[in-house]
Amino acid sequence: MSRFATIMLLVNSTAALWTAPAYAATCSQGMTMVENAIDTFQLDANQRYKAELLLRTAIIA
Known part of the structure; x- marks a missing residue:
């Protein structure tokens, strides 16, 4: 996996963990x-x- 892909995966995972409580x-x-x-x-x-x-679907969007 390229460095860019690894960094993007880390950023996306962090964002998902950060917003998960509010989203839930x-x-x-x-x-x-x-x-x-x-x-x-x-x-x-x-x-x-x-x-x-x-x-x-409307809620998720």
Whole structure:
């Protein structure tokens, strides 16, 4: 592995560790909102899966 690739891997790993707690908290809050919305609209299993997938993608982005 080149020196540049090694440095970039180290930088990315450090950034991921630094932001992981905030990211996890955001995802947790977002998933709570998703679950509340799904309960509110009383979706069936297929609709629930699609809604969770769509909203998880939005939260991650």
